[in-house]
Amino acid sequence: MTFLVVDTPSPYNAIIGRPGLNLMEAIVSTRHLLMKFPTRFGIREVRGDQQVARQCYKTAIMDKGKDKVLPIANVELRGDMEPECPQPVEDVVQVPLEEGNTEKVFQVGSHLGEVEKGELITFL
Known part of the structure; x- marks a missing residue:
């Protein structure tokens, strides 16, 4: 130490x-x-x-x-003091939380299968 x-x-x-x-x-x-x-x-x-x-x-x-x-x-100081923002490991698709409102969105991985992507979007 x-x-x-x-x-x-x-x-x-x-x-x-x-x-x-x-x-x-x-x-x-x-x-x-x-x-x-x-x-x-x-x-x-x-x-x-x-x-x-x-x-x-x-x-x-x-x-x-x-x-x-x-x-x-x-x-x-131990390294860079500015925290790094986490980055997605793959490309993502922006999905609005409410239909027509682009201010509130969540991200879904683009490599997710269509069925899983659809179920996840419906659930969220």
Whole structure:
């Protein structure tokens, strides 16, 4: 895993997303403030402290109104940040939802058989 280290007060020691937790094969219970994960030495666990967690939460809330700005420079982004729109895998036929209204349409695959295409259009 690659970590971004930020020098700022925070109620968190680390923020690990779902992909990281999956990579670690970790099981997390927020109710029990517990994370278990396998190691070559057996199952290990990280426990939280409820009183410390409450104090950190209070501190984080009190700092919200101070308008702190944290500049983050030289961060490498993972690839293109613009999400790609899904594209059909085959040519499609535009079919209006209502007869004569071309504003609301759905698409049906052009390689679909005529019988299946007709049944699908009738159903939709």
